[in-house]
Amino acid sequence: MDTRIGFGFDSHAFEAGAPLRIGGLTINHPKGLAGHSDGDVLLHAVTDALLGAVAAGDIGSFFPPGDPRWKDADSAIFLKLALEELQHAGYRIANVDTTLILAAPKIAPIAGEMRARVADLLGVEIDQVSIKAKTPEGLGLDHVAQCHAVALVERAAEPDELKSISAVIETQRQLEDVVEDLLTSVHGVPKKRVAPVYDTEDIT
Numbered sequence: 001m002d003t004r005i006g007f008g009f010d011s012h013a014f015e016a017g018a019p020l021r022i023g024g025l026t027i028n029h030p031k032g033l034a035g036h037s038d039g040d041v042l043l044h045a046v047t048d049a050l051l052g053a054v055a056a057g058d059i060g061s062f063f064p065p066g067d068p069r070w071k072d073a074d075s076a077i078f079l080k081l082a083l084e085e086l087q088h089a090g091y092r093i094a095n096v097d098t099t100l101i102l103a104a105p106k107i108a109p110i111a112g113e114m115r116a117r118v119a120d121l122l123g124v125e126i127d128q129v130s131i132k133a134k135t136p137e138g139l140g141l142d143h144v145a146q147c148h149a150v151a152l153v154e155r156a157a158e159p160d161e162l163k164s165i166s167a168v169i170e171t172q173r174q175l176e177d178v179v180e181d182l183l184t185s186v187h188g189v190p191k192k193r194v195a196p197v198y199d200t201e202d203i204t
């Protein structure tokens with residue numbers, strides 16, 4: 001399978017006095033998001049989307065809320081772990097799309113800066129990250145920030161991976177040569193060489 005998809009959701013209640021952190025940015029606002037970590041609802045949703053894409057569990061299984069190590073933690077740490085899991089599974093990000101749902105503050109004026117920050121944290125280009133926002137119309141949840149995120153990931157052709165593939169092909173060729181020599185010596189007729197599925201030169 002060359003592509004996989006992951007989905008993430010998160011929510012945190014607004015709380016007076018705490019700094020507001022969304023998408024790796026500190027936003028000037030009278031209320032922040034309550035949480036064991038820095039409450040970055042967008043980074044948490046993206047983390048779960050990435051972990052989900054490679055079926056590697058969720059943010060809570062890696063970072064239990066009761067663990068004092070993650071008290072007020074920068075959520076970029078969670079994202080970093082998700083990226084490591086993704087790499088370990090042999091995948092890389094194709095694109096990430098998110099929707100924030102919150103009454104205030106307005107995200108549109110800072111969406112560009114937020115996309116740049118998240119792209120930076122993910123190690124991808126800004127056009128691979130989408131951040132949209134809407135208000136919680138009719139939900140009665142003006143005191144809460146929610147975020148939905150989807151991530152499409154694609155199989156990465158790591159140099160190490162390619163090396164091992166070509167090593168296997170080389171071994172197969174040597175084996176075929178030995179078989180051919182044996183057949184020639186026994187029957188006096190060279191065995192017809194079977195063409196490999198693809199040539200190593202094709203792997204760029």
Ligand SMILES: [Zn+2]
Binds near residue numbers: 010039040041
């Ligand atoms: Zn969260």
